Amino acid sequence: MTPPREDTGAPLPPVAPAVSAAAVESLTTRLRGRLDQAVASLATTTVDLAEDGTYGIRCGADAWVTLAPGPSGTITSPDQARCTCLLSPRCLHRAAALAASPVADTIPSREQGPSPDSDPPADPDPSPEGSQPAGPGPSAAAVSSAGPGPDPSPEQAPSAAVVPSAKPVPSAGHAPSAEGAASAEGAASIGPVSSAGPALLTEAAPSVAAAPSAGPALPTGPAVRAVRTVSTAGPVPPAVPGRPSAAQVRAAGGLWTAASAVLAAGAVAAGAVPQAELLRAAHTARLAGLHRAEGAALAVVRHLRSTRDPQGAHRAHRADELVAALRELLLVTHRLKAADPDPELIGGVPHNHRPDGALRLYGVCREPVVGPGGAGGVVTHLVDDTGRWYTLRDVGPGGPARARRAGTAHVAVRSFLSDHERLSRGGLVVTGAVVAPDGRLLAERGVRATFAAGRPWADAVAATAAPDRPGSGHAPPLTGCDVRIVAAEGEEVLVRVLTGDAPGPTVRLAPAHRHPALAHTVNLRRLGACPGLEVRVLGRVDPGRVTTLRPLAVGPVPGAATTLRLPQEWRDRADLGYDTLADAHFPAGAHCPPPPRPRTAAADARPVDSPLRRIRDLVELAVTGGRRAAAEPARDGDRAGHVAALRRGGFATGADLFAALGAVAARRPRDAFGRPARDDQDQYAAQWLATAVYLTGTETALARGLWHR
Template sequence: MTRSVPDAGVSLPPVAPEVSAAAVESLTTRLRRRLDAAVESVAALPVDIAEDGTYGIRCGEDAWVTLKPGPSGTITSPDQAHCTCLLSPRCLHRAAVLGAGPVADATPSLAEGQPTEPAAPTAPGRPSAEQVRAAGVLWTAAAAVLAAGAAAAGAVPQAELLRAAHTARLAGLHRAESAALGVVRRVRDARGPQGAHRAHRPDELVAALCELLLVTHRLRAADPDPGLIGGVPHNHRPDGPLRLYGVCREPVVGPGGTGGVVTHLVDGTGRWYTLRDAGPGGPARARRAGTAHVAVRSFLSDHERLSRGGLVVTGAVVAPDGRLLAEPGVRATFAAGGPWADVVPAAAVPDGTGHAPPLTRCDVEIVAADGEEVLVRVVTAGVPGTGPTVRLAPAHRHPALAHTANLRRLGACPGLRIRVLGRVDPDRATTLRPLAVGPVPGAGSATLRLPGEWRDRVDLGYDLLGDEHFPLEAPCPPPLTAAEDRPVDSPLRRVRDLVELAATGGRRAAAEPARDSDRDGHLALRRAGFATGADLFAALGEVAARRPRDAFGRPVADDRDHYAAQWLATAVYLAATEAALGRGLWHG
């Protein structure tokens, strides 16, 4: 018995990188040209799921593709994918279905009986010759994806990158393999049916490409740093019970129409953890999930109560990114929370388990509304009006969520002092996207007045601020009269635009500034004191536009290595400089 599932929110099973790559490699050149269109068409087809967990997709009158995942729910062997057409297994239907499935994490499960190849032996203190060769193969595949750009990096270059990632795993290069899989996922997000939804996050693609190219560049140069090798990520099991304190709830609206909530928590040392509940439903489900039951075994509470309280977890299982996993043996009980001023740490304690990075916390004084955004001055050393002027922008603008309405209400109360917790906008260092706000301790009547049950915090995506939460009178700050008093994005925005354009649009797109002789951008960077940034900005455009030719003027082999190295140098400079600027702006 089967059930038809045409809902776009239901995904195909994850596919091991080597299985997907092998399916593409088996196609003829003619079929490879048709593969991208076939992958796109698979996304719109209904999926039949049998009671034994087999997935079935009809790709034509005589083509019925079946996927039978192993116990882990992942396709780890070519034998788990079949098609009824005459060309199978070297058929377009099978390759398209495997290419449409999400990329599985590395390292197959031993419970499925899949043998694991031994990693290449590593000489003490440096990578082996096999690892250097594997890094070179991965660099070449990554450079090809960068030159094409996410918009043109279809199934074939993705398959080449997946094959190179598998080679890296066999050589024991776990960090490089993980980075390669991350690039493929970001490229697919940008190219998929929901790519437009994620078009505002090219920074994720840039970060993934930068990590992959940087690691492989250093490895192929035989860099002895053991951190470049990495290790297979494992879930962390604390020795004793975890005592966690709720911080805030964050609505999640993701690609593919997913929606849900993430509740952020911290322990007594400042390490961050998350509880996530996401599924099909988009913003409407994100709104409902804010008061939904928490999916932890034996825990009878909801996300709203947890975000203002806490819990004790015994037998905890923590994913490398800080997610609490509801696995067998995990037990949780509700516990009292604490005042928000004490719970929210000013900075996180880094550790080796890869816990979720902290959110940015600061105290600000509201200056004025600016459309849907709010202009504020950062409070430095506890003195209002002394810090830089920055913006608060809605984390989500969908009307089903309360971010925009709450910021509009805050912007109508100049002089109010609030404590803000949020994320710095990756594209604008002077913009913070707050998730929660609360009163500033010691601010007297110039801060929020919240009911006791809110525990000194407002989840901006769920709670709705009203007149009763504001003081009757608040001192008005001096108005913004000069243009220089307003937040001004760093001239590095030009560098970021070029780096992101290169990652999404490819080498041809990155060459446009050089063709247009963007002298204004170069001079603006130099006038602002970013001489290195100006040189890198100009060099990237020039290298992108350069096309080597022989003595007769004919195009010769593309110098992708040189272009990839120049893009990498620019991206590394950009990330380091923006991080330093952000620390100085938000943390003084």
């Protein structure tokens, strides 16, 4: 929705969701129909930034829109957006400018205090343990050598993960056992949603952890005792058993309705008006104290705008994130509107933490970041002695070229100055550290950092054994394992996982980024030219293919005869996005050119993609193309073939859900006169949610059995 603003002056300031929603709501029906076209036209309109901090946009011969953000740099009041046309403030120019601006976080920074429109949530806890009232304090500046900028997540990172239930999950090396694991977690027991209503999801579906942008659930257990609260934006609802209030149930119902409309329309048709309705419902959820649902709704809007970007080079890679955000929103609101008493559905206000004592961190690797809208940079991953992960980020405008340069750029933590390459192979001691909910280290006042020695890379890779994300304030871990190269297959590499004496499964290594400015593709081709080589890899499992790993770094396997020979200054690791592997880094006789074709002997060792790919394709098609696109497999006769393939693979429940989703999408109830009888949008949304939850649970079980043995 928000096009990249290259060479068109200053970027637009972020806008509070309530302000943007109110501007769209004030338009007439005729003007709403022209809103998407007006927003798209702003992509080539120059934005002028005046000396007083106001933004000016020329929208016609006699229309000049002025945005005057407050001290925080955010538009938080309708009075801060003005237009000179006669229809102002209910004009198309003003609404288009606000709709084209980024969605602001609703949590004010500490120097601002609470925003004027933030009412206390329902039934606040007068004295929540471990929290402090909001007040003035230092700003939370991100650690960056080039100043603050957009901070997209790496494109391979999954935005949500299923939280396992108390039931043990069996090994998921084969499809039937993965099906059983998903059933044990509750997703498979949902089955096709019947016309009796979507209440089946209330007790059967597992909880889904919120994405970083959606707000983490309230942390519990030992992790809470290890940190203390720096600041909060307001009182937190009580985390005690009890049914949600009537206001919270109504707010959840409004969010469900708005999200269902977005799902039915699809990302390609969910323009400014459906997004404004979702933002309005998110604001209502905020006033009711539903922090997790509000954060999920804002995440959906941001992903919608990224997906609808007509010039976005990476929109095809964001479909899985949009699916995860919409699944989280629908699941949370479905359970809330059914008065589910689980306190984690309410969520907490995201806030930063100060770990007790100094943080002793060890560098692991550098990861190039290329995001939508021309963003680029680097993320340095670090781990502490307990296996918890942290990140230092430097992301800003510049695209892949900036991502390449940022690998050796300086990074400042208050008075400490170093570079990402040195930190990724060394260590860091941080006193007074401030950690964001997504694991980012922030350079706030009082933070002190000192460079320290690193540790062997083998110890860092061993810290990836736990596949589930830790609690709030820690980054998700990467996946690491030892593999033996089998053969090259185009830009990908076939490898066999080393599992001791027994032969391991055959999987793929795929480039994390394919841009020629980055070295991922070149390095993978070099590795694929050396069959039999044993390497240690660290990366992320592809969210769409559990048999594919997108590595970020490689190193030698300790004790292996045929493995990498890296320079001492590299500290047993090569960052695939920045370091270039050469003949000197391979054993003698391994410097052969890449073969022109995949080796015939490797044909039988190719990994077979799970039949779950059919379900994922349908789930993503429903989100991007809408209900009509999801109904196509039911009309063209392909549904029977897909269902049969799923049953042959052992996914009987998945086959039923696949068939039911296509059938519900294609069904259009009509009365005796041929008119639409009723709107079954709720049933369609519930059926899509059941299929998406089953897919996530089963894929998680498969990935756990494949990569975390």
